[in-house]
Amino acid sequence: MMVGSKSSSEAARLVTPTMLVLWLVLATVPLWITRIGLYPYLGIEILIWSLYAMAFNLVLGTAGLPSFGHGAYFGIGAYAFGLCQFDIVANLWICLVAAALAAGLAGALVALFISHRRGIYYAFMTIAFGQIFWTLAIKSHRITGGEDGLLKIKRLPANFGLVSFDLTDNVAFYYFVLAAFAVGVAALWRLVHSPYGRVVAAIRQSETRAAHLGYNVWLYKASIFALSAAVSGFAGGLFAMAQLAAFPDVMSLHQSGYVVMMTLVGGGLVSFWGPVIGVFLFLTARDVIGALTNAWMLYFGLLFIAIVLFRPEGIAGAISAALQQHSLNALRQRGTSAMRLLVGGGR
Amino acid sequence: MSMLEAAGVHVRFGDRVVLESVDLAVADGEFHGVMGPNGAGKTTFFNVLTGRVKPSRGKVRLGGEDVTGLSPHRIAAKGIARSFQIMTLFDEFSARDNVMMGLPEFRARGLDFVHAVAGDRRFAEQASEALAAVGLVEKGDVRAKDLSYGDRRALEIAVALAQAPRVLCLDEPTSGLGSDGVQRLAALIARLKGKLTIVAIEHDMEFLFSLADRISVIHWGQVVARGTPHELQRNDWVRRSNLGKFA
Ligand SMILES: Nc1ncnc2c1ncn2[C@@H]1O[C@H](COP(=O)(O)OP(=O)(O)OP(=O)(O)O)[C@@H](O)[C@H]1O
Ligand SMILES: [Mg+2]
Numbered sequence: 001m002m003v004g005s006k007s008s009s010e011a012a013r014l015v016t017p018t019m020l021v022l023w024l025v026l027a028t029v030p031l032w033i034t035r036i037g038l039y040p041y042l043g044i045e046i047l048i049w050s051l052y053a054m055a056f057n058l059v060l061g062t063a064g065l066p067s068f069g070h071g072a073y074f075g076i077g078a079y080a081f082g083l084c085q086f087d088i089v090a091n092l093w094i095c096l097v098a099a100a101l102a103a104g105l106a107g108a109l110v111a112l113f114i115s116h117r118r119g120i121y122y123a124f125m126t127i128a129f130g131q132i133f134w135t136l137a138i139k140s141h142r143i144t145g146g147e148d149g150l151l152k153i154k155r156l157p158a159n160f161g162l163v164s165f166d167l168t169d170n171v172a173f174y175y176f177v178l179a180a181f182a183v184g185v186a187a188l189w190r191l192v193h194s195p196y197g198r199v200v201a202a203i204r205q206s207e208t209r210a211a212h213l214g215y216n217v218w219l220y221k222a223s224i225f226a227l228s229a230a231v232s233g234f235a236g237g238l239f240a241m242a243q244l245a246a247f248p249d250v251m252s253l254h255q256s257g258y259v260v261m262m263t264l265v266g267g268g269l270v271s272f273w274g275p276v277i278g279v280f281l282f283l284t285a286r287d288v289i290g291a292l293t294n295a296w297m298l299y300f301g302l303l304f305i306a307i308v309l310f311r312p313e314g315i316a317g318a319i320s321a322a323l324q325q326h327s328l329n330a331l332r333q334r335g336t337s338a339m340r341l342l343v344g345g346g347r
Numbered sequence: 348m349s350m351l352e353a354a355g356v357h358v359r360f361g362d363r364v365v366l367e368s369v370d371l372a373v374a375d376g377e378f379h380g381v382m383g384p385n386g387a388g389k390t391t392f393f394n395v396l397t398g399r400v401k402p403s404r405g406k407v408r409l410g411g412e413d414v415t416g417l418s419p420h421r422i423a424a425k426g427i428a429r430s431f432q433i434m435t436l437f438d439e440f441s442a443r444d445n446v447m448m449g450l451p452e453f454r455a456r457g458l459d460f461v462h463a464v465a466g467d468r469r470f471a472e473q474a475s476e477a478l479a480a481v482g483l484v485e486k487g488d489v490r491a492k493d494l495s496y497g498d499r500r501a502l503e504i505a506v507a508l509a510q511a512p513r514v515l516c517l518d519e520p521t522s523g524l525g526s527d528g529v530q531r532l533a534a535l536i537a538r539l540k541g542k543l544t545i546v547a548i549e550h551d552m553e554f555l556f557s558l559a560d561r562i563s564v565i566h567w568g569q570v571v572a573r574g575t576p577h578e579l580q581r582n583d584w585v586r587r588s589n590l591g592k593f594a
Contacts, residue, residue, distance in 0.1 A: 205436075
């Protein structure tokens with residue numbers, strides 16, 4: 001969303017140089033991750049949560065709408081993936097589509113009720129709906145397994161007709177998730193740089209103006225929410241495969257808060273890549289600092305507070321200011337005004 | 348037939364009546380000025396014309412079609428564009444991108460999430476044309492937020508012009524402009540005159556009296572005087588209230 005010729009040519013691309021470099025680096029992860037005392041499963045988690053956080057950031061960063069109950073859609077995707085393979089058909093592709101569809105429908109339903117709002121009212125309503133879905137997941141013991149979770153979900157083979165890949169091994173599954181992540185990132189990149197994405201970003205800045213230019217603001221706000229929920233659900237389906245189960249806790253308010261923290265710390269308000277950076281930091285901090293002290297969340301929480309108060313451009317903002325010589329001040333201003341729009345309700 | 352017509356528009360906020368009964372008929376290609384004291388309800392009247400406020404009584408017609416109470420985006424799509432008294436721009440977007448959002452071609456593609464905006468040169472080209480009309484073409488890449496006050500005012504109008512509207516409603520376009528800015532704006536309006544139907548709320552009498560075909564004075568919730576600038580200068584009410592002193 002930067003101004004200037006170089007970045008506008010990037011915006012026109014389906015795959016950018018940054019993406020290629022990132023994917024290549026990520027492809028090497030299984031080769032060395034055990035050597036630094038970590039394990040491929042962490043890589044899987046980071047990729048899945050990154051996709052989820054980027055989907056979430058469509059609502060938070062692009063549309064400027066504070067959704068604090070997004071875990072619901074991630075969780076619904078996970079359950080839908082499991083239930084699809086148990087009750088409908090044990091096909092990977094169909095079950096992943098089911099995950100996205102179920103979460104997208106839930107998101108669309110919620111969007112019907114909240115899309116005339118923004119700011120703090122919007123936030124409260126997303127929390128309320130998130131809590132409803134979370135409660136339903138816990139109480140519908142016969143369908144979801146309640147607090148015990150929906151167990152014995154299988155990593156279905158990735159069948160491409162001629163070849164079929166078994167994904168039970170974590171390294172194989174890592175590469176599958178990386179492929180899904182790559183496709184997801186390219187799709188989201190295109191989405192935010194499409195006319196639709198521009199309109200949504202315009203609505204973030206001024207609903208009033210957008211409406212008087214002829215855009216149906218409600219429709220855009222509702223559809224971006226449903227879309228974000230669908231992609232979150234897709235990530236949730238992958239998460240069910242990763243965990244071999246689906247649990248209600250990802251739908252809880254506090255886990256919904258994680259994705260907000262990850263996205264804001266990473267710099268989702270000013271950068272496409274912010275959510276990925278935030279997820280990477282959060283999950284590695286959990287494993288690395290978490291191995292040393294139980295209080296790792298305390299440190300991350302402090303970091304979060306510091307960012308919200310003083311560095312709304314997040315880590316991505318600092319990095320892009322250093323690399324591309326964008327003025328840090330301009331990014332900080334953007335972060336600050338985005339933060340204000342989130343809580344203040346906009347124009 | 349009038350291009351834009353309002354009949355008996357009545358607006359109440361709670362138990363406060365802001366517009367009692369306002370009538371207005373603007374011919375195709377006319378430049379119609381609206382004046383009146385602060386708080387007279389001029390902006391509220393624009394809000395009715397553009398769908399922001401639903402009148403409790405009365406009708407608004409565009410080219411003969413009843414558009415009363417339609418939502419803002421519907422009315423905009425039918426061809427009424429507006430600028431805002433309190434500037435309302437997409438601050439993070441460049442000037443060019445602000446204007447681009449106004450293009451009807453862009454709006455028609457608004458739900459397209461498959462193609463990249465930057466992949467379509469026509470958007471940028473058309474946006475540059477609209478910027479050129481207000482003298483902002485070299486500042487196309489500057490963020491709206493970083494533009495000077497005068498340039499932001501000009502951008503307000505460029506965005507509305509980009510909509511290729513049938514009727515353009517300008518809410519105090521000269522407000523806060525220096526004499527240079529006012530002159531540039533007057534030149535722009537002079538170029539548009541006759542090609543576009545324009546309704547402009549203005550406090551700058553010199554500006555209005557030199558450009559408008561007709562002027563309506565809104566006070567106490569209704570039109571208390573109306574006529575050509577020449578007629579209005581003779582109008583008792585206008586003379587007494589000193590509104591015509593510049594002309
Ligand atoms: N949404 C609203 N709710 C309540 N009162 C309103 C609303 N909008 C406007 N008003 C009131 O209606 C009156 C007319 O306001 P309006 O903005 O239309 O005046 P105006 O003629 O444009 O004045 P100015 O020359 O200062 O711009 C004011 O007293 C204002 O406070
Ligand atoms: Mg006003």
